[in-house]
Structure formats: structure tokens, C-alpha cells
Amino acid sequence: QQKAYEMTLLQERERQLNEKLQSTNEALRKSQEGLAREYQRAEALLLNILPASIAERLKAHKKIADNHAEVSVLFADIVGFTERARSVGAVTTLAILNYFFKAADRLSERYGCEKIKTIGDCVMVVAGLPTARSDHAKALTRYALELRKAVRRERFAGEPLRLRFGIHSGPSVAGVIGKWRFAYDLWGETVNLASRIQTSAEPD
Structure with a gap:
């Protein structure tokens, strides 16, 4: 009878250990899945x-610090943005900016250009890097049109959106900054000239 009792205790202990092991494995699996999702989010970002x-x-x-012998750089901003933004409010202003920058993103992908950044209501786009291409000027011109x-x-x-463009081609340095x-x-x-051309250009 004592042996039977001890056997029952051992079986119960084994059952508890198995349950704990299964619970630990399940927690580990969920943790790994969570890490995989976070990694995918980080990759996408x-x-x-x-x-x-x-x-x-x-x-x-x-280290990302590259010399590019020949690229084309574009700056484009919305004509009269500041004055119009005052009259329509924040929601409409952000909707317009979102429309503009989404179009810039979509067309960058289509024409093989890179949207580098936005500065207020201005977008900066480049063709010819990080991979060199001989038709960088043509690609960026098509992009602008x-x-x-x-x-x-x-x-x-109440008025159609109009842009002011500046495009220039030449050498440039590119890299990643910040921590x-x-x-x-x-x-x-090349970047400075494209920016100055955009600032002084006539609206499209």
C-alpha cells in the first residue's frame, strides 16, 4: 500500500512537471512569435x-559614406502653401501634405528614384543612387512631370495644387548620420544648386 501511494505521488509529480514544461514551451513559443513580429516591424520601418x-x-x-560621381537632385514645394494653410486649418493642411508626399513616394518607386526627405511642404528626391544609373537625369525629369x-x-x-521645381545634376556625397x-x-x-533653383523658379 505504501508503494502504491508513493507511485501515485510520483505520477502526480510527473504530471505537474509535464504541465509546467508544456506551459513553459507555450510561453516560449509565444515569445518567439512576438520577437519575430517585432523584427518584421523593425525591418519594415x-x-x-x-x-x-x-x-x-x-x-x-x-559605415555609410559614399561619393557619387553623377546624380540628379530634385526639390519640389507647394506654391503658396503657407498662406493657404492659414485659411484652411490643420486638418485640411495635413490632408494636402499627406496627398502630396504619398504621390511623391508612389512615383519614386515607379521611376526608380529615392525620396530622401521632406522639409516642411518641400520634398527632396534623387536619382542615380544608391545604385548608379546613366539615365538619372531623364528618370528624375519624368518623375517631376x-x-x-x-x-x-x-x-x-479652392485652387489647384501647383509646385515649384528645382533640378540639378552633378557629384554628391551621401551617407547615414545620427545614432x-x-x-x-x-x-x-549639386544639392545646394538644386535647392536654390527651386527657391527662385517660377511656379509650374
Whole structure:
């Protein structure tokens, strides 16, 4: 009878250990699934911030500082944005900016360009990096024409959206700066000239 009692205790202990093991395995599985989801989110976020090839180099802990012999840089902003924004309020203003920047993103992908950043109501786009291409100027010109056409469909404060463009081609330096909030950006006279052309250009 004593042996039977001890056997019952052992069986109960074994059952409890198995349940605990199953519970631990289930918790581990859920934790791994959660980590996988977070990794996928982080990957998607990284690819939203950086070109894919730059993201891969950054993950490999490589320093991103590149000289590009020939690229084309574009700046485009909304004509009369500040004055119109005052008259329509925050919700409409943000809706217009969202429409503009989404169009810029969509067309960047179509024409193989890179949207580098937004500055207020201005967008900066480049062709010819991170991968060099001989038709960078043509690609960016097509991009600009399509962006112009896309925004004309929208109205802002009762008037069609109009853009002011600046495009210039030449050498440039590109790289990733920052630590916690890093960014991929360009520098050089090509960038400066494109920006100055955009500032002084006539509306489209």
C-alpha cells in the first residue's frame, strides 16, 4: 500500500512537471512569435527610412559614406502653401501634405528614384543612387512631370495644387548620420544648386 501511494505521488509529480514544461514551451513559443513580429516591424520601418541596400549595409555595421560621381537632385514645394494653410486649418493642411508626399513616394518607386526627405511642404528626391544609373537625369525629369500631373488633380484652398521645381545634376556625397534617429542624406554643390533653383523658379 505504501508503494502504491508513493507511485501515485510520483505520477502526480510527473504530471505537474509535464504541465509546467508544456506551459513553459507555450510561453516560449509565444515569445518567439512576438520577437519575430517585432523584427518584421523593425525591418519594415528601416526600409521606410533607408534604401534597401543602405539598410543591409547598416545592419552589417558598415559605415555609410559614399561619393557619387553623377546624380540628379530634385526639390519640389507647394506654391503658396503657407498662406493657404492659414485659411484652411490643420486638418485640411495635413490632408494636402499627406496627398502630396504619398504621390511623391508612389512615383519614386515607379521611376526608380529615392525620396530622401521632406522639409516642411518641400520634398527632396534623387536619382542615380544608391545604385548608379546613366539615365538619372531623364528618370528624375519624368518623375517631376508625373508629380506635377498628380498634384494638379487636388485642390487646396479652392485652387489647384501647383509646385515649384528645382533640378540639378552633378557629384554628391551621401551617407547615414545620427545614432538614435538616423537619416540618409546628401550633401554638396549639386544639392545646394538644386535647392536654390527651386527657391527662385517660377511656379509650374
